[in-house]
Amino acid sequence: MSNKNVEHADIVIIGAGFSGMYAIHRLRNYKVVCLESGAGVGGTWYWNRYPGARVDIQSVEYSYGFDEKLQQEWHWPEYFSAQPDLERYANHVADRFDLREHIRFSNPVKSMQFDEVENRWHVYTDNGDHLLCRYVIAATGSLTAPNMPPWPGRDRFKGDIYHTARWPAQGVDFAGKRVGFIGTGSTGIQAMPIIAEQAQELVVFQRTPAFCMPSGNRPLDQAYEQDWKANYEDRRRQMLQTYGASIIEYPTATAAECSPEQQAEILEQAWNSKSSFQLLFAFRDVMTNAAANELVCEFVRDKIRSIVKNPETATSLCPTTYPIGGKRLCIGNGYYDMYNRDNVTLVDVKESPIAEFTESGLRTLSADYDLDVIITATGFDAVTGAMSRIDIQGSNKSTLTDKWAEGPTTYLGAMVSGFPNMFMIHGPSTPAAQAQMITTGEWQVNWTADIIDRMEHEGLVHIDATEQAEQQWAEEVDMVSEQSLHKFADSWYNGKNIEGKKGGFMIYVGGFPRFAELCDSAVANGYEGFIRK
Structure with missing residues (x-):
């Protein structure tokens, strides 16, 4: 790996949607660089401009809760806001909290490689950037990789x-x-x-x-x-x-x-x-x-x-x-x-x-x-698509594509064993779209940021999930999905909307409170399921 023209950062955030924007704000005491493929903020609400695009959660709920002044000053014109209002809100937040100085727009991540000696990620973009960072936070979204129809002609x-x-x-x-x-x-x-x-x-x-x-x-x-x-x-x-x-x-x-x-x-x-x-x-x-x-x-x-x-x-x-x-x-x-x-x-x-x-x-x-x-309107390669389209190489030159060939594996939807110091927000096996995504995204960002803060405070350089923890989490995800009727539908929840896509149920349907409790318990129990050094 060449270090020529390499740029150093503490944290690289992938995606300037609502979770990525909040991650910039929450972690701004570090040197943070956010890489965004679009030309503006808002994620889903930047890309989806089709006629009638509108949120299906009440906007008083589907909005940030981290800043009381923001909550009080913002006015939603309708109960369920239309795309232009949601994009306007995203831009207001970016401006109000000076987030743009950390964001590089129209700059998708092309590949990532983990350096096991330095415990650093090398991140490469389409625009030729080469960043060396301690942590990566992938806020790539559940529905961001469009599924193009396969018909000829x-x-x-x-x-x-x-x-x-x-x-x-x-x-x-x-x-x-x-x-x-x-x-x-x-x-x-x-x-x-x-x-x-x-x-x-x-x-x-x-x-x-x-x-x-x-x-x-x-x-x-x-x-x-x-x-x-x-x-x-x-x-x-x-x-x-x-x-x-x-x-x-x-x-x-x-x-x-x-x-x-x-x-x-x-x-x-x-x-x-x-x-x-x-x-x-x-x-x-x-x-x-x-x-x-x-x-x-x-x-x-x-x-x-x-x-x-x-x-x-x-x-x-x-x-x-x-x-x-x-x-x-x-x-x-x-x-x-x-x-x-x-x-x-x-x-x-x-x-x-x-x-x-x-x-x-x-x-x-x-x-x-x-x-x-x-x-x-043929949907998305959901949940895993955005990550799978990046060439990601972890420990021992293992690739995420190979790791997920039979379906995604994660621990708590947050980490993948063999890919240290890489966190996901709304990753596979989180509640994702089964829960209101701005509020739960904020929660996941705070949980992730607390782990990073603790790592830095304790002078640690490497955190990974164990394969055993991944297996136990897969059993939990399967157990709660078996108790529901979700298993009887072919949908993007289980990847059945993409021909040939393998794997089981990719969404955690045990409810957000149980998900949050299990995430908190893992940390409280001495980082159970994680390896830290």
Whole structure:
């Protein structure tokens, strides 16, 4: 390894999304360099500029809690903020806390190598930077590596192709255009109703239908905002004690303990609750009892059938192959109503898969579709994708790609055995998107920073996880996932959205309080599962 033109730092942070930005702030007493592939801060909310992009957690919760003045001064215009407001918030935080001086934009990390003699990481970027640092904190995000569709002929198509995660900042004009939209997950459900209003024609290519409930979004009520601002400290504490680090009305009764009339009333209230995900908590056992889950599923199917006028289309839109909540529940505004428009057509590509791009559009196994614009909302190589796309070499020249060939292994979702001094925020086997990610990201950054502070205070230079600890954590992750119905759905939670991707469940579904307790206990018990020297 050449030391020519090498630059020294204490900590390199990968990613200037919300967790990476807070890591800069929390660790600014060290020499910190943050490397960001985008041209601005905000992570997900920098890249995802597609029409209708919006958070599905209330913004009074989905925001930083580390600074009381920031909480008091910031005003959210809506309950569920749109992408421009979230990006504006990220920029405000970057400016207010002078974070930009530590960030190098448009500078993705290309490769990393651990020097076992010096206990240092060599970090190389696309722009030619070579940094030598003691610690790496990968705040690369769960949903940052776009999954591009594999069909042949892409270069032949004479129209425009867009991926929703790489949307043009200037937007797209759909007036008079025939638009093909591939993907009916959260992104598609947000974007398509808006595009349908503008386009001449919208053809929706659906592989698997999604469960979607109304967003309940509206302008933020002033009294509600003031109540939150008066009680932020207590609310933040309460959030960390809930399963998903979000304040939801948690039920006490199982579905079976309610009469049919009570069940119907509870489900109707949840549907109209104006609180995202409340359907998953209509009863205590929605995610653990198949019969309770099916009750909620059929309630949503009835809603779809009552909204969508064409019975055949309604049937195609009704999910039947997986439990509600098995994939992330989608939150929408007018999604099902959209199919009542004369210019919207639904194509079932489970029945007749897409075969290729053509010069004039898309070809399925049974038909050709002439299109001017094709939009791919085909998701992400989730959880591991961003890290796997960096060439990372740990101890004994082992590579992360090889280590994760059969699926990701971690200890507490924070470290990978054989890759010392490298921490991950929202890494594989953390609650990630099963919990509110700004609040839990702050918590993970604080936990990581405390470990680094202790290492420095004690004069230690090397921390790693043991393979035994990784195995024990894998057993914990498997154990809690087996107790839930998540295992019955193919989704990005288990990598089944990527052809050939191996490994099991990549998200910790034991709830954030249990996750935090296990992380804290490991440190309190003499850094159990870690090797420090």
